[in-house]
Amino acid sequence: MATMNIIQAVNNALHLAMAADDNVVVLGEDVGKFGGVFRATVGLQAAFGEDRVIDTPLAESGIIGAAIGMALYGVTAVAEIQFSDFIFPAYDQIVNELAKFRYRSGGEYPCPVVIRTPVGGGIRGGHYHSQSPESLFVHHAGLVVVAPSNPYDAKGLLLSALESPDPVMVLEPKRVYRGPDHGKNWGSHPKGQVPEGHYTVPIGKAAIARELTGDGTAVTILTYGAMVHTCEKAAALAQQEGIDVELVDLRSLMPYDLEAIVASAKKTGRVVVANEAPRMCGYAAEITSLVMEHCFDWLEAPVTRVTGYDTPFPYTLEFAYLPDAGRVLTALRTVATYG
Amino acid sequence: MSSAAHTLPTVSTLQSAPTVSTELLQVMAPDGSVVDAAFIATIPEADLIRLYEAMLAQRVYDDRMIKMQRQGRLGFYLACTGEEACSYGPAYALEARDWFYPAYREPGIALWRGMPFQAWVDNMVGNCDDPAKGRQMPVHWTARAQNIVSISSPVGTQIPQCTGSAYAAKLMGHDAVSICFFGEGTSSEGDFHVGLNFAGVWKSPAIFFCRNNGYAISTPFEKTTAAAHIVLRAHGYGIRGVLVDGNDVLAVIKAVRDAADWARAGNGPTLIEAKTYRIAAHSTSDDPSSYRSREEEALWAELCPLKRLRAYLETKGLWDETKEQACVDTSSARIIAALTIAESKPHPALDTVFDDVFAERPAHLDAQLNAMTAHVASGESDYRAG
Known part of the structure; x- marks a missing residue:
């Protein structure tokens, strides 16, 4: 075991994968000599050479298009898109090509590319370094989408992604890359303890990030990524008000763990769904709908969403925009006292 | 007082760029007379006959498919009439281990490289034996066993993919080149720029084959680019460029062979621009009479790749009208039989x-x-x- 932040956990996973298999390639903007703008690929080029850790020209559709060709041929390509806000020049390659290759070829051409990209706000990055585009990718059939919230899961899910026969997008929560709460490091967090060797976290399985204590009105929070930590903070505050939170970290957005979602919703009958992305057609909307379809008779209150607003992502006012623990707490009170 | 420009420091370690030629590569003139006897001598006569038979058969298949579509028995079709040399030529020129990314007007790649004929026809119908399992429109086939990648409708996406496959082959130490196909219309897409630029930097053993057939559906070449040739862009990517007569199947073979040799020797990619003409409509949903003249069509019909090769073969005493009719009859019977079988099969x-x-x-x-x-x-x- 070692104390790692998310960057170190990702870097460690890539080192392991590249050492184990000569046909693993990392490509992206500034990933080689420089080691990536977030330092996630530091040391890889020195260890594995320029042919396998490739500083590409600045063109996201080229990064993903070339990664697709590599994967079709038999190379495992790990593409880094520097910020998920920059991913849209590659959107066609991702949703029309990568996602559809296995299907459109009748199963002849699987295309297991791994795409790593940082998502989310709270880093003073403005519109072009802060967005959360997950719903735009889960909507297109054929992509596996995972959203780890901590170093242990980030490494385990990335290693699972590398072994997956399907294309996988790993959405990395950049706000908590180096610590779960505005600079606090991962050393004191249980998920900051990471095995140095190989292990995987299964795709498609949620985790319980906080269990019910049995003390207070039980409420479920369903969330993922950096919002897990915002919700943990809200849950601690809510406990003092007699609200007992079961916090489900979805971890995997496609496929999703319906069993875990339904089990928690039926257990508490009161559900808050939180995501940082805008409200309209956000991932929280789909999860809310699933809870309604599968748990209607168990619900004690309307399922309530906490989300970003339906505006572009602001710069100066980003902490007014972002869903914070206070907004989650308000939703918990509403749901806990309904009826 | 003027002075000579100072030399600026450069971060690039690259030396001189590969050549880009705008001289039209031709092995055979439109009347079938020989331009490059030395090259023709490298192709066995039996192969010349096989190539002609295959291209003639393709024309018969295309005619039959269009009739079937007009009868309401086929949802859609895209013929390659007039452009047969641009798929049969490259298919002949390359090796079994090489990778192909066709667009949708290269049936010769499937059939020359040995995709089962019935599977190709099953794809047109979208039945239970279609290799794509009825999931795509007709003419969007896939043939993994022949190293032919599944076809995408929005052409251009396969260009950076081809760059990636070529790079992967090089990384894995395989002596395989990757070739992709697209029209001059597609050269306006961002993926064209991105794919060629990446391939140039990476020295990917790739061949970018641009079939300049004059039209992107109705959009003529002069509305696609202000440049005289697509191949001029190779300069900008620091890669080799070749202009070839796309209706001269032997010239196409030579251009692709040279590009493959260049790539296998570690020199990187080549952009080939093949000048040809889409005698066919874009698809069965198109009517070219609204945007081009009959005179223009007649002019290009005379330059047809089949006429040229037939004229040469007849001069050599290798072909005649009897053989022509026999090939047409056999091909017609073959496609009708396969379509009948395909139509009898259930849905997926x-x-x-x-x-x-x-x-x-x-x-x-x-x-x-x-x-x-x-x-x-x-x-x-x-x-x-x-």
């Missing part, structure tokens, strides 16, 4: 809608398959099993 099963989305069907798709199956079985579905 309902679960094929949900398979291959992922390697394993996840729970939410199991649930959706069950819902679809129940709805179809209820008799209240618009779908009728075929």
